[in-house]
Amino acid sequence: MKVSRISDHIHYIGVNDRTTSRFEAMWPLPYGVSYNSYLITGADKTAIVDGVEACYALRQIEHIRDIIGDRKPDYLIINHMEPDHSGAIKMLRDAYPDIVIVGNAQTLAMVNGFYGVADKTLAVKDGDTLSLGADVNLRFTLTPMVHWPETMMTYFVEEETLFSGDAFGCFGALAGAVVDSDMDTSRYFPEMVRYYSSIVGKYGLFVQKALRKFDNVAVRTLCTTHGPVWRDRISEVVGIYDRLSLYEPLDNGVTVIYGSMYGNTELMAETAAEALAEAGIREIDVHNASVSDLSFMLSDIFRHRGLVIAAPTYSDTLFPPVRNVMEAIATRGVKNRDVLLIGSCTWGQKAVGAMNSYIESIGAVSAAEPIAFKQAATAVQLQQCRDAAGALAAKLLQ
Ligand SMILES: Cc1cc2nc3c(=O)[nH]c(=O)nc-3n(C[C@H](O)[C@H](O)[C@H](O)COP(=O)(O)O)c2cc1C
Ligand SMILES: [Fe+2]
Ligand SMILES: [Fe+2]
Structure with missing residues (x-):
């Protein structure tokens, strides 16, 4: 036939x-x-x-x-x-x-x-x-x-x-x-x-x-x-x-999206991913926004309930590869996500505010206070990142 x-x-x-x-x-x-x-x-x-x-x-x-x-x-x-x-x-x-x-x-x-x-x-x-x-x-x-x-x-x-x-x-x-x-x-x-x-x-x-x-x-x-x-x-x-x-995720995993030029923000993203895994999250996808294609990042964002976004401040605004992802999320009106934001800078923090306004514009739910740091994260800030990721994991596993 x-x-x-x-x-x-x-x-x-x-x-x-x-x-x-x-x-x-x-x-x-x-x-x-x-x-x-x-x-x-x-x-x-x-x-x-x-x-x-x-x-x-x-x-x-x-x-x-x-x-x-x-x-x-x-x-x-x-x-x-x-x-x-x-x-x-x-x-x-x-x-x-x-x-x-x-x-x-x-x-x-x-x-x-x-x-x-x-x-x-x-x-x-x-x-x-x-x-x-x-x-x-x-x-x-x-x-x-x-x-x-x-x-x-x-x-x-x-x-x-x-x-x-x-x-x-x-x-x-x-x-x-x-x-x-x-x-x-x-x-x-x-x-x-x-x-x-x-x-x-x-x-x-x-x-x-x-x-x-x-x-x-x-x-x-x-x-x-x-x-x-x-x-x-x-x-x-x-x-x-x-x-x-319905913007309902398909699972309780986490998408970690980060941008980083010299590795400092990347270390925070890696730290968050580790803490999520240690807390028992099994579905974790980590993307370097400068390298991953937007469609694969969006696909994971639609799939997973958790979302961690880490980005540097760049020319007094959000690092462009991450801004691109944030705009795509806002365009689609993604909702019902538990979000953790991490922003870096060297002299004036603008990344956190910029990311926050995107998140607020679409009504996603923030799981924790955003983490802001300057230059290289200190041991205290790395622990703060672990704790916030742990709290996000706990919420997702409820
Ligand atoms: C071209 C360029 C522009 C930047 N603009 C700013 C800025 O406007 N404000 C600021 O505080 N930091 C700025 N930075 C510093 C970054 O935010 C810095 O690299 C930050 O510590 C994040 O580090 P990472 O790239 O190692 O993850 C800039 C860096 C570069 C390379
Ligand atoms: Fe078609
Ligand atoms: Fe079509």
Whole structure:
């Protein structure tokens, strides 16, 4: 049986990208990424759901021909207009001049704006349906800001299959198989947290609104735009997205983020990590903010309840690599974290105040008084750091 066959009516026609090194020109792709696209065939009509990135247009068209030969797909349903899914629209229209582009009003305005395509479109509203024959009925649900304003989801009623767009997606190209039951999925879970925290992390509230719209809808198959098609592990995947979008950590571990030019602040970060381990914390991730990629730091920050941030004062403000992390945390409105701040300086302490204002702006919970020190930490200050980390550990282990 072809691995691209998801059911009698649904085939996978997406592609793997193992060439792009940074998604959205920012986020590293050590295991690649897939742009998932699906072909749904009903008794009367055929629809493509979701598209692929521009340079994979021909590959997608080959996949379509593989399944329906010279028949022409009738509809292209666009759940999300970010160009990783819409880039090939123009080429699809060239290959299939009569294909009708289906989207909501915002989608269709973007199709025109990005690709200059304005004819043969079908505008749908929240709750509208489209029939591909008596055996296939599709229903559209608007889910704005998961992850752009035009985003919607398509539900195949008879097969209880949800085409969810970026929601429930993850980094990591597919390795042969498409459906979770046909593969070892373990590699995708860390990449799901990293994808969520980098890409969708700011829109937790909207993910929650979208989830609530499907509270009473049975979903047997979850077809996202990135990563495996979920069937066996749907509840686990939805659970992860639910927790992450509530800004609830996945465990009681600690992320230690530090910046340091000459090692003095680093020693405090190392000391905090040691004290956390000695107090019994098992999940500890330590990042040098000048070296670690932002997406891996964010992923750990979304995962762990504890957060230690140590940074020097630099030109009367916060050391820039750490400021970058703090801004990313503030942009995403990360909440529900127990935080310990450590600031260093040589002549005028500014790091602690700067870090504090970020933390206060997002309402995270501080576990202890910030620790401020000058030049090299004294034995007393190192002990103060141990004690504060110990108190943080005790709170996390409660
Ligand atoms: C380019 C540069 C600018 C700095 N600006 C300040 C500053 O404005 N105020 C201050 O108190 N210390 C400043 N420092 C000193 C650092 O905060 C200092 O290195 C501190 O002791 C942290 O040490 P670490 O890099 O060994 O972790 C600066 C250091 C450098 C290299
Ligand atoms: Fe997107
Ligand atoms: Fe996407």
